[in-house]
Amino acid sequence: MTDTLRLIEDLIARPSVTPDDRGCQALIAARLEAAGFHTEHLPFGPVEFRVSNLWAVRTGSSNGPTVVFAGHTDVVPAGPLSSWASDPFVPSYRDGKLYGRGAADMKTSVAAMVVAAEEFARSHPHHAGRVAFLLTSDEEGPSVDGTVKVVQALQARGEALDCCIVGEPTSVESLGDMIKNGRRGSLSGRLTVKGIQGHVAYPQLARNPVHEAVPALAELAAMAWDAGNEYFPPTTWQISNLHAGTGATNVIPGELVVDFNFRFSTASSPESLKARVASVLDKHRLDWSVAWTLGGEPFLTPVGSLVSALTDAIEVETGVNTQLSTTGGTSDGRFIAKACAQVVEFGPVNATIHKVDEHVAVAAVEPLKNIYRRVLESLLT
Numbered sequence: 001m002t003d004t005l006r007l008i009e010d011l012i013a014r015p016s017v018t019p020d021d022r023g024c025q026a027l028i029a030a031r032l033e034a035a036g037f038h039t040e041h042l043p044f045g046p047v048e049f050r051v052s053n054l055w056a057v058r059t060g061s062s063n064g065p066t067v068v069f070a071g072h073t074d075v076v077p078a079g080p081l082s083s084w085a086s087d088p089f090v091p092s093y094r095d096g097k098l099y100g101r102g103a104a105d106m107k108t109s110v111a112a113m114v115v116a117a118e119e120f121a122r123s124h125p126h127h128a129g130r131v132a133f134l135l136t137s138d139e140e141g142p143s144v145d146g147t148v149k150v151v152q153a154l155q156a157r158g159e160a161l162d163c164c165i166v167g168e169p170t171s172v173e174s175l176g177d178m179i180k181n182g183r184r185g186s187l188s189g190r191l192t193v194k195g196i197q198g199h200v201a202y203p204q205l206a207r208n209p210v211h212e213a214v215p216a217l218a219e220l221a222a223m224a225w226d227a228g229n230e231y232f233p234p235t236t237w238q239i240s241n242l243h244a245g246t247g248a249t250n251v252i253p254g255e256l257v258v259d260f261n262f263r264f265s266t267a268s269s270p271e272s273l274k275a276r277v278a279s280v281l282d283k284h285r286l287d288w289s290v291a292w293t294l295g296g297e298p299f300l301t302p303v304g305s306l307v308s309a310l311t312d313a314i315e316v317e318t319g320v321n322t323q324l325s326t327t328g329g330t331s332d333g334r335f336i337a338k339a340c341a342q343v344v345e346f347g348p349v350n351a352t353i354h355k356v357d358e359h360v361a362v363a364a365v366e367p368l369k370n371i372y373r374r375v376l377e378s379l380l381t
Contacts, residue, residue: 003118004369005098005362007031007111009091012100016074018141019045021052024073024107025135028114032056032133035121042153045145051138053150057130058121060380064129065162065305067379069113069372070147070336072139075102076354083356097359105353108360108368109167110135116372120380127380132161139332147332151339161340163306163379165372166333169350170325175364176314176371180345181307182231182326183333186295187262187270189277194287197254209256209286210244216284217258220277225268231300232265232326235273265326266298296330299337305379306342313374314346317367346371 014022029039035058042053052073057066078088078101086092088101098108117131136146154161170180193213198206217239225235241259245251262273274292281288301307307324314322337343348368352358 002366004111004115004365007114008098008103008108008365011073011107011111012091012102013089015089016102016137017077018074019049019051019138019145021073021137025052025054025137028073028110028133028135029054029056031114031118032058035118036125037131037133042150044149045138049145051136051145053137053146054133054135055150055154056133058117058132059130060128061126062128064127064380066130066132066160067376068132068134068161068164068336068340069117069167070134070164070332071106071110071113071167072136072146072332073107073110074137074140075105075107076140079356085357088358093362096362098362098365099357099359101358103358103360104169104348104350105358106167106169106347108365109169109347112365112369113167113372116369116376120373120376124377124381127376129380131376131380134336136332143332148335151335155339161336163342164333164336164340164344165306165310165375166331166336166343166345167347168331168333168345169347169353170345171347171349172351173349174318174320175348175361175367176318176320176322178323178325179307179310179314180326180328180331180333181302181324182300183296183298183328183330184232184263184265184326185270185298185334186330187264187273188293188295189260190291191258191260191281192289193256193258195252195254195256198252200250200252203252206252208252210253212284212286213256213258216280216286219280223276223280225262225273225276226265227267228265229267231302231324232267232298235262235264235268237262264298266300270294270297296334299334299343300326301342301344304342306344306375309375309378310344310346310371312378313371316374317370
């Protein structure tokens, strides 16, 4: 068994459901310290939801970029144990796959990054620049006391971050077939449309907010917000929840509440999207208000030193000509991008993440570790 697999097993065996790290970061910190890293634990959040964060740095012998490995040690709940073929927190092997909660998302990536950094430090003790780790136990949860707080702390003390690989499981069919070199932003709104409640038999004495809002909602649903660009698909707007009424069939509701979400590209800004929504609602003469939540702004890393180093490493290890993509949901990359010029995401196949019987192909583990190591060799030697 390889060193990487042993570490993956050790991490999976720790039921680190958000925000409980269960000692994962302490284990990793001890290994990194033995490899010459200075480690710093940065807990944030209230006592009842305390988040573990780890920042670790190994400084080389000459000037160069700071290359960060970022990830999370927390996992989503396993769900009903009876649905799993084996205990989700007991690493199990079947048919060339390693099973367990977090196997794909993202304890395999974290373990591969750690072993890659150890191998790199042994082979290149006088490397240039810095190798760093940013790990959190709150990526699968609210994400308010994890990576975002660490990045803010690093910015406050002037830490320079140049390149970052987030170990999210980005591969689709086989290891290396996709890199995320950006992510769309997420902007949510809760629209409240006021009417006048009344009896359905006397509509002239009431004002139905559902009837009034439907034309505006139809217009918003049909609107082309932008055309996207070279790296991003067009911005989308989707209704996720809609509620009105008292539950009775003879009462006209007095209020309609609609939850919606934008997934937007760098072709639009939150301000422009808000303004266009307001324009439509005003045009339809609605009595409305919107509570906005910006989940994250889009980020993009064009082809440069980091993307080139990663694509070259993937081709050498797997023979795959990787694809750059900005599809999917948000990640902690959105926080890191505020302090780091080049951010990409790369990890194993994502087909079973958050599912029962989550797993990773054993044959992909060492190539993944080697890819991470080759990136360090390309950028820091």
